[in-house]
Amino acid sequence: MGGGRARRAGQGQRQKALRAGGERSAGCAATKLVAGLNTSRLLWGEVGAVLCQLEKHHLFLCPIRYKAVWLIFFILGLGTLLPWNFFMTARQYFIDRLKDPEKTSHVGNQTGEATYLQSVFDNFMTLCAMVPLLIFTCLNSFIHQRIPQQIRISGSLVAIGLVFLVTTIMVKIPMEPLPFFVFTMISIVFINSFGAILQSSLFGLAGLLPASYTAPIMSGQGLAGTFAALAMIFSIAIGAQQPESFIGYFTTACVTIVLAIVSYIVLPHMDFFRYYSMKDKTEYRVYNAELETKRDLIKKDENGMEQSNSKIIPIHNPDEQPSVIAIFKKLWVLALSVCFIFTVTIGVFPAITAKASSVLGEGNKWGLYFIPVSCFLLFNVFDWTGRSLTALFTWPGKDSCLLPVMVVLRVIFVPLFMLCNVKPRYYLPVVFSHDAWYIVFMIFFSISNGYLASLCMCFGPKKVLAHEAETAGAVMAFFLSLGLALGAAVSFLFRILI
Template identity: 25%
Template sequence: MVQCDEEVKKDSFNLTFILMYCLGTLAQISGSIFPNAQLYWKYKLRDIGNPWNPSSNATTDLQDEFTADFALVGNATTIFALIISIIYTRRWNIVNRMIACFFVYIILFLIIVFFVGIDTDSWQRGFLYLTLFLIFLISCTNAVFLVTLFQMCSKFSPVYISAILSGQALCGIFSSSLQILTLSIDAKPETNGFLYFSATVAFVAMVCVTFVACMKYSEFFIYHVERANPKNIVKVDIPKELVFSIWKRQKFVFVSLLLIVGISSMVHPGITATVQSTGAGVGNKWNDTFFVPVITFFVYNFLDLVGREMALKVERPTDEIPVLSLSFIRIVLIPVLLFCNLSSKHNTRVLFNSDAVYILVIILFAVSNGYLTNICVIMLPKNYDGSDKDRAVTIAMLFFLLLLGSGVFSFLGLALLKVM
């Protein structure tokens, strides 16, 4: 029997807070681990008629197809599967859904690990389609996981929602660190792939164990999860008037979040990953090998996390209009980025022929993304009407906008790359 709210006063040893960080990391892992394992995919889809050259900037049709199709399959499937999941799975037991997602994640990533050691040179296109099918299944699982996570956290305070969002930045640090490690030890492509995906399996297993431990030992976590479970929700009818009322009260925060997440998803990693060092191609290992993984991925995600943590400490500004203005101003960074040293495949003029300019843009994008996102989440409770339903619907609308902004603007970023 779960104790009453007055008796469950604090999160002992911050176990639930740590778990939320891990769950946020897991929510982002499928979208982060695949792009960072680029050396492995480049090897698997290489031109087998020519010697393997990992330093070459030339790409095959299959390599380009994988990059484009991964984004298309991942984003389209997630958005579609989210809608299906919201309709059909939200009434299922939250704990059972969460554990089922953990096991499906582990099985699918183990299949990917299995094919790391398989010679696929004779059926490269078949391997490409198989991989995209596995990405499709992982995206479907991720959609169920996200719906479950958002439903579960609807009964927690905004601090725990911020932990989930910060965990997403932590995922980028995790995957980019793996990439830098494998490049530092000059790991073979197969070793690169094995390290990436076996580490992912180990991480999912660790999160699963932590989740089960919290369900068994943390009264704070048990109490809030049971409050969110569908069987304990007497009525789920949501009147349109409530949705419109929440929008009216939270519209500036919601629009700010849509701009923040949308602009960031539009440029990172779709556009930022195509930027090369101005000194690339002359044999310098930093410029040719480490510039993109360190600056574009590790530095971006690290500073994104720093920005999120700063917001939790500073909690300024407290007014919605300055936050909306800052969110909108970030748009000016997009043309600056487009005139940096993009890959030669894109016919853009290089106006900022300096790595320092690009690094400054990455710093501004990352810190502002993390800081403003958490500031918006912190501001949400100011406009609650005090009821549990108002809070739950507000959080549901928040995550829907985050996912919508991420998916739609990612497509816009891909479209922008196509016409450049």
């Protein structure tokens, strides 16, 4: 017993020494202590006591590094969608490259009739984007337990960067329409396949941190769409028709990917991130160390046998692989909610919204800018705003029944946009013909999409245990992709009904 008192006394002195440097220095020292200590019984017990106090008072949060980690996740979120958005922005470049060279050289192709490859380009682009996105997001829900996170994220970023590098080079290389069409579709498949793994892995990684760290990923993705819309408007304004003008788009995507790779390399060196990335395993080791210490201090009866009157509460080993099905049962409401959000959104945007016509822009430039500004720019700006709002507040809560109700109510936007001045139309009348109606609907449609989707993605990993958070993030990303695919499918039905 004398040895036990001495041990506890020494432990108390070490804890006081750690706190003597002040709150800020203690917080930074604690994160370094977690990374460097061995697993001896005495030291892990000490770490557990110190971290409990630091986390209780939020003393381990070094403000500068806290903001740096937030910024890194924002850049990574930007890197997931900016390449694909810039790929879609350059649609006119791909259409021009698919012109029939014989008609162009002999008759100037002045008939205005699109070739077969030009007419099916949008359909094949959607198909080659959504199918790999859904398949590889689902695949990542399982392979993330077998392939390290570093390989999945860095490998995906490098692969996407290489695809855009080749695409940039191809701008200056002449090619027949059919081989170019095949090359373009293969590029789209690769971008969305690796993009799905990247997006799903990032949400899983953010699941290890506080809920607010899913918000910068969603916000970065929203900003990517805004950049793409501005690029589209800028292209119209300068009247860029030469293929060489699209080199800038692809180069911008390459630079963004490089920036994302550098940010991801820096991330593991941030104390704040290291604390949360190993917190679960640390708690597990601390728990076992405390159990061993308690066993040493248990009194023995007259026969020398240990008295095991105290109950031992089991804790889950973080090295065990969590069950995807078990995790889905815990967050199915949020998973289906984010799926429904994007089903409604993609169901009308842009299949319906991009077909609207302006009643104020007939015969003037507003008619040329109406869709790029009122549809694409407005949607992306307010979608980004909605995503960013979750960094300020998260209402309603993750267990509130109001959240799924608000998600379901968004279905009202489907008939509202169908009754706008969408052309051509065969069955439904035009009820909201004025441009103002369309703009108001678009504002509420986009901000609700960004806010509710970001809210669901933030709450998902917080509905499960700490060691299940990464898998939960991957599951939520899968249902997000499922919503995109379902939305693309139902958009054909909505268009026919008009």
